[in-house]
Amino acid sequence: MIRILIADDHQMFIDGLTSLLVKEKDVEVTGFANTGEEVLKAVENRRPDVVLLDINMPGLNGIQTTAALKKKYPDIKILILTMYKTRAFINGLVRTGASGYILKNTGNAELLEAIRTVHAGGTFYSKAVAETLTERVNRYTETEDVSLSKREIEIIKELSKGLTTKEVAEKLFISFYTVETHRKNMLAKLQLTNTAELILYAAQSGLLDME
């Protein structure tokens, strides 16, 4: 019996998925969580084998949650579930210890396959995600790491609220030039041209709270 915990901020999604999974004889849904913080508590209580983790949750982000879980429970399997080919996170998540990564627009057959695979100790990536990974390798020859740093994400978040570089600098108690450097570094490493595009990138990557 594979004990599963579902973490997603949309209760409707959890309810639906639970209804779908309980039909399987080798799968048991032991609990759910709506925020990153709840996941930690729920895992503590329920001790699942596999956590289906949506990275786009309010509060703790996917990497932080994955890292925290893996540190405390090294044997736990984490299957990332997301709507986007979350470019900014893929590398980080794989390094941190996620066992798999699947998109929400895949069918339930693939989901079950993924669950059984990671439970057995393997790794599983949605076809589209695998393509994104190799696509990047092809484009830059080297396996470029496009993940953003904590500070960079912090700055995107402020910019997305409509603050100017100067205002962000004041809010974070750093120099205008520093914020400008961070922004420019992000544009360069993500190969984007301006802040507007950067915000869309961040939104699509699940970096920004979609309220």
Next chain:
Amino acid sequence: MIRILIADDHQMFIDGLTSLLVKEKDVEVTGFANTGEEVLKAVENRRPDVVLLDINMPGLNGIQTTAALKKKYPDIKILILTMYKTRAFINGLVRTGASGYILKNTGNAELLEAIRTVHAGGTFYSKAVAETLTERVNRYTETEDVSLSKREIEIIKELSKGLTTKEVAEKLFISFYTVETHRKNMLAKLQLTNTAELILYAAQSGLLDME
């Protein structure tokens, strides 16, 4: 028997929801669709009583789909299903003929209540959505209409791709000044300060394809 069609770009969500709904004796899931275009075809073939419509789908947007459906099938009930308190759309959707509006982070009890209510000819709004509506009324005394025009949305989409005002103008074969005017009008009516914030607004409103 209430015949239901589910439209959402995430197959996993459709599968889950279907599994959940088929347990009800008065509900029947007759089909699904992953894009706006598919919805029109699927409704033609399946003739559902109620369409659960996610507005954040690639292709046709929620208003366009709702308008097309209502025009062809005036008796059909449309229940908008979304993750956001999609501010830019609420007014437009209600005017266009949606019978209800519920958020994905509500539980299945509320979903079923909504389905039965709209099928019976009533309207149903998630508590949070109702709050957003009244909140706006309170804030501006008048029921301000914050919906964006077709052209405005077109312009946001281009801006989100990293194009400058000049480039958007060239692409749409209009004057630089016109694009500038549209952008400024949007900032003014949405009470935002710059393009970065506008992009986040658009993303949160489901105006931009989240790929």
Next chain:
DNA sequence: ACCCCTTTACCCGTTTTCAGGTATTGCGGC
């Protein structure tokens, strides 16, 4: 100990956006 990455900071010339107007055409609704 060394290297890499993060975070910090600075300069400058050019382009773009912002904020504040004004104004005309054309279409759909009443």
Next chain:
DNA sequence: GCCGCAATACCTGAAAACGGGTAAAGGGGT
């Protein structure tokens, strides 16, 4: 037939962002 809104277009000065550098301190990992 008129009203209103959508879409179009224009102007200007000030502020901000962009692109292109350079540089140095500090932390984590091998």
